[in-house]
Amino acid sequence: xxxxxxxxxxxxxxxxxxxxxxxxxxxxxxxxxxxxxxxxxxxxxxxxxxxxxxxxxxxxxxxxxxxxxxxxxxxxxxxxxxxxxxxxxxxxxxxxxxxxxxxxxxxxxxxxxxxxxxxxxxxxxxxxxxxxxxxxxxxxxxxxxxxxxxxxxxxxxxxxxxxxxxxxxxxxxxxxxxxxxxxxxxxxxxxxxxxxxxxxxxxxxxxxxxxxxxxxxxxxxxxxxxxxxxxxxxxxxxxxxxxxxxxxxxxxxxxxxxxxxxxxxxxxxxxxxxxxxxxxxxxxxxxxxxxx
Amino acid sequence: xxxxxxxxxxxxxxxxxxxxxxxxxxxxxxxxxxxxxxxxxxxxxxxxxxxxxxxxxxxxxxxxxxxxxxxxxxxxxxxxxxxxxxxxxxxxxxxxxxxxxxxxxxxxxxxxxxxxxxxxxxxxxxxxxxxxxxxxxxxxxxxxxxxxxxxxxxxxxxxxxxxxxxxxxxxxxxxxxxxxxxxxxxxxxxxxxxxxxxxxxxxxxxxxxxxxxxxxxxxxxxxxxxxxxxxxxxxxxxxxxxxxxxxxxxxxxxxxxxxxxxxxxxxxxxxxxxxxxxxxxxxxxxxxxxxxxxxxxxxxxxxxxxxxxxxxxxxxxxxxxxxxxxxxxxxxxxxxx
Amino acid sequence: xxxxxxxxxxxxxxxxxxxxxxxxxxxxxxxxxxxxxxxxxxxxxxxxxxxxxxxxxxxxxxxxxxxxxxxxxxxxxxxxxxxxxxxxxxxxxxxxxxxxxxxxxxxxxxxxxxxxxxxxxxxxxxxxxxxxxxxxxxxxxxxxx
Numbered sequence: 167x168x169x170x171x172x173x174x175x176x177x178x179x180x181x182x183x184x185x186x187x188x189x190x191x192x193x194x195x196x197x198x199x200x201x202x203x204x205x206x207x208x209x210x211x212x213x214x215x216x217x218x219x220x221x222x223x224x225x226x227x228x229x230x231x232x233x234x235x236x237x238x239x240x241x242x243x244x245x246x247x248x249x250x251x252x253x254x255x256x257x258x259x260x261x262x263x264x265x266x267x268x269x270x271x272x273x274x275x276x277x278x279x280x281x282x283x284x285x286x287x288x289x290x291x292x293x294x295x296x297x298x299x300x301x302x303x304x305x306x307x308x309x310x311x312x313x314x315x316x317x318x319x320x321x322x323x324x325x326x327x328x329x330x331x332x333x334x335x336x337x338x339x340x341x342x343x344x345x346x347x348x349x350x351x352x353x354x355x356x357x358x359x360x361x362x363x364x365x366x367x368x369x370x371x372x373x374x375x376x377x378x379x380x381x382x383x384x385x386x387x388x389x390x391x392x393x394x395x396x397x398x399x400x401x402x403x404x405x406x407x408x409x410x411x412x413x414x415x416x417x418x419x420x421x422x423x424x425x426x427x428x429x430x431x432x433x434x435x436x437x438x439x440x441x442x443x444x445x446x447x448x449x450x451x452x453x454x455x456x457x458x
Numbered sequence: 459x460x461x462x463x464x465x466x467x468x469x470x471x472x473x474x475x476x477x478x479x480x481x482x483x484x485x486x487x488x489x490x491x492x493x494x495x496x497x498x499x500x501x502x503x504x505x506x507x508x509x510x511x512x513x514x515x516x517x518x519x520x521x522x523x524x525x526x527x528x529x530x531x532x533x534x535x536x537x538x539x540x541x542x543x544x545x546x547x548x549x550x551x552x553x554x555x556x557x558x559x560x561x562x563x564x565x566x567x568x569x570x571x572x573x574x575x576x577x578x579x580x581x582x583x584x585x586x587x588x589x590x591x592x593x594x595x596x597x598x599x600x601x602x603x604x605x606x607x608x609x610x611x612x613x614x615x616x617x618x619x620x621x622x623x624x625x626x627x628x629x630x631x632x633x634x635x636x637x638x639x640x641x642x643x644x645x646x647x648x649x650x651x652x653x654x655x656x657x658x659x660x661x662x663x664x665x666x667x668x669x670x671x672x673x674x675x676x677x678x679x680x681x682x683x684x685x686x687x688x689x690x691x692x693x694x695x696x697x698x699x700x701x702x703x704x705x706x707x708x709x710x711x712x713x714x715x716x717x718x719x720x721x722x723x724x725x726x727x728x729x730x731x732x733x734x735x736x737x738x739x740x741x742x743x744x745x746x747x748x749x750x751x752x753x754x755x756x757x758x759x760x761x762x763x764x765x766x767x768x769x770x771x772x773x774x775x776x777x778x779x780x781x782x783x784x785x786x787x788x789x790x791x792x793x794x795x
Numbered sequence: 796x797x798x799x800x801x802x803x804x805x806x807x808x809x810x811x812x813x814x815x816x817x818x819x820x821x822x823x824x825x826x827x828x829x830x831x832x833x834x835x836x837x838x839x840x841x842x843x844x845x846x847x848x849x850x851x852x853x854x855x856x857x858x859x860x861x862x863x864x865x866x867x868x869x870x871x872x873x874x875x876x877x878x879x880x881x882x883x884x885x886x887x888x889x890x891x892x893x894x895x896x897x898x899x900x901x902x903x904x905x906x907x908x909x910x911x912x913x914x915x916x917x918x919x920x921x922x923x924x925x926x927x928x929x930x931x932x933x934x935x936x937x938x939x940x
Contacts, residue, residue: 197659197788198591201780204688224779229688321893330895330933335485341508341517344727345692345778359848361729367848370706371518371721376936380851383890387847390886402778404694405507406487412890419889424882439886442878444869449885449903452892712938713856 170272171218173301177269178241179210187267188238191229193222200279204229218243223276223283225398227252228351230261240266245273246292247285250394250430251351253295257435258392260354263296270294272302275310278401285397285410288312295431314395315418317411322455337378339405342371346399346409352389352429359384382412390416391437394430423447459644460636461619468499470634471546479513480546481506493546501547502613504590505772509552509700513545514575515559517697518721521571521707525715538574544630547584550605551595551770555700556581557606558768561761562703580626583607586651592771594660594784600768602655603648614643660771660784664793670759677751681789686746688779693724695782698772701753704730725749750786805925807834807860808853809918812842814872815907816864822911830918841865842903843876847887850901854934860900860925864914867905877905896933899924 174192181187194205194215202221207213225248233240244252249270255261275286292307294300321329347353347360359365360381372378386393386409395417399409420427420438424446427438462470471478471493478493483500490510491497500506523534556576563572583605586593595602604610608627612619619639622628655661668676696702706723709716723730726745728737739745757766773782811817817838823830839845842865853861863884871877881903888901904917 196780197774197784201774201782203780203785206684206687224688232687326892326895326897328895329893333894339487341693341697343693343697343724345690345694348690348692349778361727365848366711366852369708369710369721370723370727371719373518373710373717373719373721374936374938376855376934379894379934380855383851383894384848387887387890402690402692402694404698404776404778412893415890415893416886419886423885439879439882442875442882444878446868446878446881447885448881449888449901451885452888453898455889710938712936714939717938 167219167272167274167306170301170303170306174218174243174269174271175213175216177299177301178207178216178243179213181241181267182207182210182213186239187241188236189233189240190216191226191233191240191242192216193218193224193243195221198279200277218271220274220277222271223278223286223401225251225349225351225396227255227261228349228354230255230266231354234261234265236265239264241269242266243269243271244294244297245271245276246294247273247290247394247396249294249296250290250428251396252430254392254394254430255351255354256296257430257433258354268294268297268299270297270300270302272300272306274306283397284400284408288314290314290395290428315414317408318414318418321411321415333379334375336407337382338375339407340372340378340381341405342369342377342381343404345402345404347385349398349402350385350389351394351396351398352392353385359388382409386412386416389413391420391427391439392429393417394428423451459619459621459639459641460631460634461617461639462634462636464613464616464618466635467501467618471499473634474544474630476541477543478546479510479543490545501584502587504549504586504588504593505770505775508698509555509770509772510545510548511552511555511559511700511702513543514556514579515563515572515703515705518719519571521718521720523715523717527714531715536571538570539578540574542578542580544580544582546582547611548581548605548607549584549586549770550600550602551593551768552700553581553583553605553607554595554598554600554768555770558701558757558764558766559703561764580609580630581605581607582609582611582627582630585610585612585647586655587613587647589651589655589658590771591658592660592774593655593658593769594663594771595769596655596661597663597665598765598767598769601652603651612644612647614647619644619647660769660774663784663787664791665754665765665787667790667792668754668758668765668787669763670755673751673755673759676755676790677747679790682743682747685781685786685789686743689726689742689746689781690779691726691728691742691745692778693722693726694776694778695749695773696724696726697722698776700768700770700772701766725752746781750783753783754787803930804833805831805859805922806857807831807862807918807922807925808858809834809836810839810842810845810849810861810863811836811906812844812865812872812877813838813840815866815870816842816904816914818908819864819906819910819914822908823915824911826911828911828915830915831922833922834918841871841873841876841880843873843880843883845880845884847883850887851934854900854931855936856939857931857935859928859931860902860921862902862904862917862921864904864906864917867907870907891934897928899928900931900934 190207482491563569586602753766
């Protein structure tokens, strides 16, 4: 990864020097080995702190929103999964393609102090959906085999009560810190329904188990069809709740009922929930699937 | 000085005739919970996921209920805590944090909900045997071997040595089946803890420059831009922090009345103390700056130099983007350049 | 049998689209076809007006079952509203099922303005299903009791 990192740094310095970009979005190292943070570099001098490597797990596409109206272009380093989120934001007209110079960075799997990130255990692909140039190598293009929906399928096979108990034990830990919502590139509402006192569901704490359930059902629903499965929600949860299992359930359902779909690909702006066919399954199909 | 076998700890806890809150392991995560039969004790865990601040200042609590029936409104006020309880196995950093909370909640006008819980609590502390790499309590004057509690426990080998420091602590300790013990093993344990803490990476952070005199200079520092860039504005740091104490009061329409409750709030949220005219901290930079200026400058300036950080290191472990108070201290502190 | 309070009767919320199913309900009324009084009808302009939050809120406030009635696919007064509703509700019900909420508590039925009989039969059947399932304990809010 060091070779890729050096090449990215070199290219970024060149683009800063010739004025193509006004700033660079990348990572800087932390105090310990794995605590890198996303960082902004505005000059060649700043760039001496720039790093890229196996601790660059954060998805920078949402941070780009801060620079969408900034002066000049911003260079952003995106991994293949980040590029999907970026493209989805482009399709939703939240980001202006002209304001960004994208370097697609080859990725061999991201880690934190506990090892390979959960999201990297089911890598979706190593191709870049959107980029200005790609800096990778053969090893980073290799895709390890994985079954993204294995855990979802396992949950679907459980009985109702088992599923209810599983989700109660997971969601009861939720402290409504909103990290999952804030990091999600698909959650970009100017005013979230959960922050809007007029909506009737705004709350800063889960005072009942109903609210614990509701927040997550509704959040997963609001991003359904637009979620690129970048896995950031689960990575950031301070209470280690496997939130990706909710989003992947929606993706699995969409794949099975309406045809394989991956958000963030191509230019079609319509998502599965903003389109229809005349022969879609009726909601009664839920009764025929899985375990009672 | 008294002592008892570590294997006896659970039976002692079970015999305490009042609710006991202690670190419990559930699905791999250790949190404070009330003791019941069958829970998995985790007394040797250095750092719980969230702090025991919940015990004194829960994430949410009802303040009062209104029930509307026709033209009649009945108001039911929430009872204050009236039963003694024990907080078992708390660590020095978290206990020092209670002193920070006291400065806020016990100042005039006294928060009666907090005051009642504070008064009825008996704290049995655990001295830390194995500080983590993210620990830096010593920087803020906290001694992990001498928590400011009613009873202190030190683990030496397979025994807990116990000593009381207050009247109510002595009363509790006297009710346990313990044997007399020597002071020497505890002295050795304390020296060992001090040495371990000193070898941790953040043990020698320099707090020079974080005081009221440098407030304007720190406030205007250009470094906040880089420090706050990745901040998501979530509440993870706030909720994990043992000294954060801001709360919101909300009214919930139950359909037949109102539930008035208070819940933790975070200054990182965009709608924190939102007023009709908007917010004085419009971007994440101002909010990020506010949190750390409060902890390192404003609070000590208003509270005789007591910092609103105890060096527990939870923010170091919890922040999804790896931002934390250590990075702020190193970037802005004079002695760390 | 799930444990229920004495004298419990199911509380059901029915979201009916104005043009077809509400008219169908009206027809059931004029035809004196009976269906349980526990069913509270909320009229919406189209079945796709129904936001997942409405369904969850109904459960929160004490509903034991929620049914959404709309025009038959292809006959939506607004041309395509019910197609969107169909997708949305399928995914939502699947998610509720995934979280362990009993399947029978939610339903979508297409009822036209001429189908008074179908409306009353559907409501009777749904009320029976909910009575069997018992009180909603998994998705209720104790504060609202």
